[in-house]
Amino acid sequence: MPKRKTWVWILVSIAGVAFIAIVGIAIAGIMFVSRHVTTTRATSADAERAFDAAKAQFKDPRPLIELDQVERPRLSRPLSDLPTSSTKPQYLWVLVFDYRDERLVKVSLPFWLLRMGRRKVDFGGSQGFDLDRLNLDVNELERIGPMMVLDHRSSSGERVLVWTQ
Secondary structure, eight states: OHHHHHHHHHHHHHHHHHHHHHHHHHHHHHHHHHHEEEEEEEOHHHHHHHHHHTTTTSSSSSSSSEEOOTTOOOESOGGSSOOOOOOOEEEEEEEEEEETTTEEEEEEHHHHHHTTOOOEESSSSSSSGGGGGOOHHHHHHHHSSSSSEEEOOOOTEEEEEEEEE
């Protein structure tokens, strides 16, 4: 009989540790999202001011990536033509405005997270904006430093600005 009680205690202990680990992961996820994602209600004028303020920090107004009529990405200039920056960006920022919901979403993605591999990240709108389809090379973005990566207004009216900082 004592052996059964030992196995029961071992199983209960394992279940307890697993439960605590799951709760810890959930709390860490909630904290990460609360620190890196902000969503606010905004008018079109408010959103334009937010986009202008984000773009004002860059000397070159041309984004690195442009989307064509069917929203396929293409480089506006070869990456090899861009000089290596002494400043390494820490975050990839994404600003999205959905005019239908009057919602402005700002997301900061740390480069350590981007280096973990390709993950699908959708932002805003009915169709959403898939960051993965831009085929961003994290190493190249780090090499060229802070810059405007994308400034796009979709045919359905959503606006997206992506930059490194």
